[in-house]
Amino acid sequence: MEKIRTGINRLTEGFSYLETNVYKYRIILYAGGLSLSMLLPVFGFSQYMTRIFIMIGIYTMLALGLNILTGYTGLVSLGHGGFFAIGAYTTAILMLRFQMNFLIAVMIAMVFTGICGLLLGLPTLRLTGTYLSIVTLGFGEIVRMVIMNFDTVTNGTLGIRNIPRPSFFGFELTLANHGLFYLMLVLLILVTYVCIGIQNSNMGRTLRAIKADELAAVMMGIRSSRYKVGAFVVSAVLTGLAGGYYASLVSYIDHNSFTFDVSIMILSIVILGGMGTIRGMFLGAAILVAFPEVARPLMEWRFVVYGLVLILMMRFKPQGLLGWRSRLPYKIPVLKRSQTYREEKEANRRGR
Amino acid sequence: MAYLEVNKISIRFGGLTAIDKFDFKVEKGQIVSIIGPNGAGKTTVFNILSGIYRAAEGEITFDGRNLKDKSPQEIVSLGMARTFQNIRLFYDMRVIENVLIGTHIRTGYRFLDGLFRTKRFHLEEGEKIRYAADLLKTVGLEKRIHDYADNLPYGEQRKLEIARAIATGARLLLLDEPAAGMNPQESEELRQFILQLKNQGYTILLIEHDMNVVMNLSDYIYVLDYGKKIAEGKPQEILENQQVVAAYLGEGEVE
Numbered sequence: 247m248e249k250i251r252t253g254i255n256r257l258t259e260g261f262s263y264l265e266t267n268v269y270k271y272r273i274i275l276y277a278g279g280l281s282l283s284m285l286l287p288v289f290g291f292s293q294y295m296t297r298i299f300i301m302i303g304i305y306t307m308l309a310l311g312l313n314i315l316t317g318y319t320g321l322v323s324l325g326h327g328g329f330f331a332i333g334a335y336t337t338a339i340l341m342l343r344f345q346m347n348f349l350i351a352v353m354i355a356m357v358f359t360g361i362c363g364l365l366l367g368l369p370t371l372r373l374t375g376t377y378l379s380i381v382t383l384g385f386g387e388i389v390r391m392v393i394m395n396f397d398t399v400t401n402g403t404l405g406i407r408n409i410p411r412p413s414f415f416g417f418e419l420t421l422a423n424h425g426l427f428y429l430m431l432v433l434l435i436l437v438t439y440v441c442i443g444i445q446n447s448n449m450g451r452t453l454r455a456i457k458a459d460e461l462a463a464v465m466m467g468i469r470s471s472r473y474k475v476g477a478f479v480v481s482a483v484l485t486g487l488a489g490g491y492y493a494s495l496v497s498y499i500d501h502n503s504f505t506f507d508v509s510i511m512i513l514s515i516v517i518l519g520g521m522g523t524i525r526g527m528f529l530g531a532a533i534l535v536a537f538p539e540v541a542r543p544l545m546e547w548r549f550v551v552y553g554l555v556l557i558l559m560m561r562f563k564p565q566g567l568l569g570w571r572s573r574l575p576y577k578i579p580v581l582k583r584s585q586t587y588r589e590e591k592e593a594n595r596r597g598r
Numbered sequence: 599m600a601y602l603e604v605n606k607i608s609i610r611f612g613g614l615t616a617i618d619k620f621d622f623k624v625e626k627g628q629i630v631s632i633i634g635p636n637g638a639g640k641t642t643v644f645n646i647l648s649g650i651y652r653a654a655e656g657e658i659t660f661d662g663r664n665l666k667d668k669s670p671q672e673i674v675s676l677g678m679a680r681t682f683q684n685i686r687l688f689y690d691m692r693v694i695e696n697v698l699i700g701t702h703i704r705t706g707y708r709f710l711d712g713l714f715r716t717k718r719f720h721l722e723e724g725e726k727i728r729y730a731a732d733l734l735k736t737v738g739l740e741k742r743i744h745d746y747a748d749n750l751p752y753g754e755q756r757k758l759e760i761a762r763a764i765a766t767g768a769r770l771l772l773l774d775e776p777a778a779g780m781n782p783q784e785s786e787e788l789r790q791f792i793l794q795l796k797n798q799g800y801t802i803l804l805i806e807h808d809m810n811v812v813m814n815l816s817d818y819i820y821v822l823d824y825g826k827k828i829a830e831g832k833p834q835e836i837l838e839n840q841q842v843v844a845a846y847l848g849e850g851e852v853e
Contacts, residue, residue, distance in 0.1 A: 440713060443712055443713040443714070443715065444712065444713070446712070447707075447709075447711075447712025447713070447719065447723070448702065448705045448707070448712060448723075449709055449712055451691075451695060451698060451699060451702075452699070452702060454688070454690070454691060454695075455688050455691065455699045455702075457690075458688035458689060458690050458691060459686050459687075459688055459689075461650075461686065462682065462686040462687070462688065463688075463699065464670050464671070465648060465650075465670060465674070465679070465680055465682075466674065466679070466699050466700055466702060466703070466762065466763075466766060467670070467671045467674035467675060467679075467702060467703035467766055468671070468699070468702055468703075469671055476709070571690075571746060575744045576692055576694050576695070576727075576743060576744050577727075578694075578727050578728065578731055578743075579720075579723075579724040579727060579728070
């Protein structure tokens with residue numbers, strides 16, 4: 247036991263030590279990582295490999311979406327498979343029935359998923375902890391039931407077939423021409439950008455304060471319910487985006503694509519990678535998506551191992567693999583133009 | 599009219615009258631203390647003032663405005679902020695981030711400004727961060743800016759909690775037992791710190807058990823027992839009040 251603990255701790259200590267250096271060369275590293283991933287298809291991977299990379303990308307997006315809710319705000323959702331399904335079904339139906347372009351369909355799907363997030367967020371405001379998790383779990387199952395029984399719209403248990411691939415100006419993106427891979431990359435960068443934006447702004451800070459101590463946050467003048475609903479909506483929107491892309495990727499969806507396992511998988515990634523971090527989602531998704539492929543013989547034992555991994559993580563490293571506290575100094579911007587801007591603003595105010 | 603005027607507030611929890619027609623006044627720039635034995639209802643008064651509880655009866659006027667039916671957020675934005683008896687910092691966040699949360703109420707930029715990192719976002723965020731750093735310097739925590747809140751020693755956590763309250767832009771600070779659990783040296787430091795705040799123009803309403811702190815700092819003292827005001831006056835008057843002594847030590851003949 248003690249050995250496992252020190253082992254894991256030493257590992258993350260090492261990572262944490264690396265952080266300073268990673269930060270120093272971050273531009274080179276980001277550019278290198280990006281160009282490497284852009285070049286991946288050129289290395290001539292099979293469609294099977296490309297597909298795995300794409301699935302890692304999708305699950306990274308899903309985890310980033312859930313991370314906003316679970317990682318920052320501390321609300322554990324067990325029903326993100328539901329949002330995933332709503333995004334996928336909306337996109338599929340819009341593309342098939344209304345011949346919409348992929349981008350437009352996905353955008354509408356994101357809005358619709360966001361509304362669903364709002365509808366789930368509002369009545370659950372007073373719930374925290376386990377109670378909230380139970381409600382979200384119920385939500386995920388309700389979505390599945392609706393999909394199974396709302397035949398006229400969702401085609402019931404038969405699922406939706408022949409969902410068209412995304413195409414732009416007559417050019418169809420497929421696995422073979424690597425278009426789908428690059429589309430995933432673009433969407434992933436977009437989602438990551440949104441998450442970084444939230445993390446580094448007032449919103450991210452506020453969400454973390456709510457997680458740390460909601461009463462103290464309220465006493466600092468934070469309208470915590472507004473921010474919690476906001477987190478629900480943003481999280482649902484990002485999940486909906488991943489869902490829309492997924493529908494277009496697999497071209498066949500039914501209620502079995504969005505089971506409870508999917509929700510658990512997303513949550514496992516968030517916990518394994520490190521709640522409240524962005525880097526952790528990438529590592530977590532890579533490990534948990536690639537694992538069953540690498541360990542084919544273990545297939546039936548997959549969820550046993552998941553469970554084991556989660557228990558071990560909770561026991562020895564509850565903050566996740568990459569979930570350490572940053573040791574970099576907090577960035578304090580120096581006085582520059584902004585100072586004169588402020589004086590100007592003050593002067594204007596006085597003038598008025 | 600006084601800066602904060604509380605007129606006959608009462609609150610009941612079931613059959614228990616926790617606060618019974620309590621009234622008090624705080625003038626601008628004063629340090630006013632509420633003392634009383636454990637369970638007298640002091641923290642309940644703070645909870646009513648800061649909007650967690652609603653008073654069943656009575657009126658609260660702060661800076662000329664009636665606080666009836668105001669939410670905690672509105673009360674903070676009017677310029678009243680509090681600390682907690684058991685320190686409630688955001689422990690998983692840095693010292694400076696704790697203070698930045700205090701400035702939340704004065705954030706003008708929107709969600710999308712943060713997402714697209716507009717000029718407005720950069721200017722305001724920079725301004726807030728510099729303000730927070732300056733504030734930490736004035737309370738003597740400049741060396742701790744980058745640390746995480748739970749790594750601070752007890753006395754500094756108290757200071758940080760007060761700094762966080764100041765960052766909301768509050769002019770009236772409600773301090774709930776700031777000296778609790780401090781050794782004599784720490785509480786002396788705290789006394790100096792509160793005095794410094796007074797000199798900077800803050801008005802302070804204090805709940806405290808440490809009589810050394812209370813008697814040396816307060817301009818005026820109210821004594822609460824079983825939710826009722828049993829005495830009020832200047833520190834010297836309170837020390838000589840028989841009723842207060844009885845409430846603290848009990849009555850009876852010395853044998």
